[in-house]
Amino acid sequence: MFYFFSSYWWLLFPIGFFVFGAWDRWLAYKRSRDHLDLLRHYAEQGKDPPPELVRGVSGDMPGGPLPGEAPGAYPPGYGYGGYWASPRYMRRAYRRYYRWGPYWQWRSAFVTGAVAVGFWWASEYADWPGAEMPFRLVAIIMTVVAVGNLVFAVMASTFRDK
Numbered sequence: 001m002f003y004f005f006s007s008y009w010w011l012l013f014p015i016g017f018f019v020f021g022a023w024d025r026w027l028a029y030k031r032s033r034d035h036l037d038l039l040r041h042y043a044e045q046g047k048d049p050p051p052e053l054v055r056g057v058s059g060d061m062p063g064g065p066l067p068g069e070a071p072g073a074y075p076p077g078y079g080y081g082g083y084w085a086s087p088r089y090m091r092r093a094y095r096r097y098y099r100w101g102p103y104w105q106w107r108s109a110f111v112t113g114a115v116a117v118g119f120w121w122a123s124e125y126a127d128w129p130g131a132e133m134p135f136r137l138v139a140i141i142m143t144v145v146a147v148g149n150l151v152f153a154v155m156a157s158t159f160r161d162k
Contacts, residue, residue, distance in 0.1 A: 007130070007134065008134065010134070035053075038053065039053065039054075102153060102156040102157040105149065105152050105153035105155075105156040105157075106153045106156075106157070108149045108152075108153070109146060109149040109150040109152075109153045112142060112145050112146040112149050113146040113149075113150070115142050115146075116139055116142035116143045116145070116146045119135050119136075119138045119139035119142055120136075120139040120143075122135045122139075123135035123136040123139050
């Protein structure tokens, strides 16, 4: 048992990141659910919610059109009062533009590729006895992830407008 912990101590970091990431997502879910319950309570009473409460639902999206978009660039017939100009649609479009755009895909490909190269280098030139195999295992996994991210980056750049 001591050999396992002394050889694979570095596994504590990814497991810890996973646990804390899941905990953060759970707290964000609870926070948004409580926020929506409070808004529902105001709506059931027929009162207008305070502007701070409504602003909290809209998130951190800046006002105005999306980057690279003209102020009136919406489908014809909808105008600024329809669904296409609603804050909910704008938030979704803003998140989708940055989350699924080719910039983030290429960035992920380069970062995971650099980490994979670092682990390959460490597996070859590590000065620690017995560190070659763990570094090589992580290097293989990171190389597969980097190739996958590269494929997704090429696809995101090729099929962006479709």
